[in-house]
Amino acid sequence: xxxxxxxxxxxxxxxxxxxxxxxxxxxxxxxxxxxxxxxxxxxxxxxxxxxxxxxxxxxxxxxxxxxxxxxxxxxxxxxxxxxxxxxxxxxxxxxxxxxxxxxxxxxxxxxxxxxxxxxxxxxxxxxxxxxxxxxxxxxxxxxxxxxxxxxxxxxxxxxxxxxxxxxxxxxxxxxxxxxxxxxxxxxxxxxxxxxxxxxxxxxxxxxxxxxxxxxxxxxxxxxxxxxxxxxxxxxxxxxxxxxxxxxxxxxxxxxxxxxxxxxxxxxxxxxxxxxxxxxxxxxxxxxxxxxxxxxxxxxxxxxxxxxxxxxxxxxxxxxxxxxxxxxxxxxxxxxxxxxxxxxxxxxxxxxxxxxxxxxxxxxxxxxxxxxxx
Numbered sequence: 001x002x003x004x005x006x007x008x009x010x011x012x013x014x015x016x017x018x019x020x021x022x023x024x025x026x027x028x029x030x031x032x033x034x035x036x037x038x039x040x041x042x043x044x045x046x047x048x049x050x051x052x053x054x055x056x057x058x059x060x061x062x063x064x065x066x067x068x069x070x071x072x073x074x075x076x077x078x079x080x081x082x083x084x085x086x087x088x089x090x091x092x093x094x095x096x097x098x099x100x101x102x103x104x105x106x107x108x109x110x111x112x113x114x115x116x117x118x119x120x121x122x123x124x125x126x127x128x129x130x131x132x133x134x135x136x137x138x139x140x141x142x143x144x145x146x147x148x149x150x151x152x153x154x155x156x157x158x159x160x161x162x163x164x165x166x167x168x169x170x171x172x173x174x175x176x177x178x179x180x181x182x183x184x185x186x187x188x189x190x191x192x193x194x195x196x197x198x199x200x201x202x203x204x205x206x207x208x209x210x211x212x213x214x215x216x217x218x219x220x221x222x223x224x225x226x227x228x229x230x231x232x233x234x235x236x237x238x239x240x241x242x243x244x245x246x247x248x249x250x251x252x253x254x255x256x257x258x259x260x261x262x263x264x265x266x267x268x269x270x271x272x273x274x275x276x277x278x279x280x281x282x283x284x285x286x287x288x289x290x291x292x293x294x295x296x297x298x299x300x301x302x303x304x305x306x307x308x309x310x311x312x313x314x315x316x317x318x319x320x321x322x323x324x325x326x327x328x329x330x331x332x333x334x335x336x337x338x339x340x341x342x343x344x345x346x347x348x349x350x351x352x353x354x355x356x357x358x359x360x361x362x363x364x365x366x367x368x369x370x371x372x373x
Contacts, residue, residue: 005310006029007302007314007318007371023067026304031274034271035071040074041147043076044079044142045078046168049097049289050087054281058101065108079115080142080172080174085235091118092118115142116141116176117175123140126268128264136174137181147272148274150274151276152165152276153278153287156284159254162315165277166356176235184247188235191243197219198239200239201237205234207229223243255349259352259361263361280300282319296329296330300318307366308356309362309364310362330343
């Protein structure tokens with residue numbers, strides 16, 4: 001059976017704002033039937049890497065917060081720390097970045113909680129027998145939330161072809177250990193040129209995997225791969241940024257793992273999670289870069305659904321119906337042509353949706369319901 005996906009475009013015929021259209025989408029999702037009064041509901045979003053301006057405007061988020069508060073719900077804004085070193089790699093710099101990007105309580109009307117703790121190692125282990133993985137490391141405050149409203153800036157992505165609701169949940173709700181598991185099957189690697197043998201990695205590692213390298217002219221550390229448990233703690237704490245992820249996972253397996261992580265997050269919240277995809281400023285790459293390139297297509301609109309697979313499939317279809325903007329990386333791609341395949345020819349983006357459907361996360365069949373003003 002097809003899942004309903006609600007849609008609003010950006011045209012305004014009366015004296016209403018685009019925020020009113022978001023309100024209409026929220027009303028269509030009947031959140032009052034999903035969340036009990038007093039429920040602690042996480043609004044999952046990306047606060048924006050410093051220097052990147054493609055993230056969602058705080059005003060969109062404020063309308064969601066106000067709607068939830070009107071239902072007697074207690075909303076909070078949340079995201080997890082990044083695996084790589086950047087402006088969101090621990091809770092302190094993450095919150096500083098969020099506030100600088102406009103996600104302050106005075107603007108959004110809700111507190112900000114980094115779901116996987118100070119350094120990304122606060123998680124709950126979830127057991128679920130799926131085709132690829134059996135154990136999942138879900139950010140603790142996401143796991144403990146009574147429900148989720150997932151707000152996603154829909155875009156291209158260099159590893160999965162596109163970034164939508166499934167990626168926002170699968171990667172974005174995993175603790176650092178879970179992120180590393182999705183990206184790599186081997187231990188992190190220490191850059192011998194950057195390492196100064198300060199011992200910080202060894203101090204914080206829970207199993208003593210970093211150890212002094214033997215027989216080297218310059219003192220440095222190495223990772224004992226037999227001891228390493230893949231938590232990624234050393235990546236976060238190294239003051240020299242000498243410890244790197246070995247990005248060795250093949251695209252197809254990465255996408256399957258990501259879909260399975262989304263299932264681990266969402267199955268306990270069945271009926272208590274909804275998704276909004278904003279097809280605006282559709283940038284060619286992940287919002288985790290400290291910049292954003294020219295958008296691929298014109299701004300299309302906003303979608304809402306309780307089905308993460310259906311909303312992502314609808315988002316892909318709506319983008320592909322557009323013409324690539326002149327000067328963009330999709331230039332020359334006409335209506336009906338695959339913009340994401342043009343961006344990343346070697347990435348079979350369909351794998352994420354196919355695998356998500358296979359494991360029961362949702363359906364690729366959808367009914368697009370346009371909401372009138």
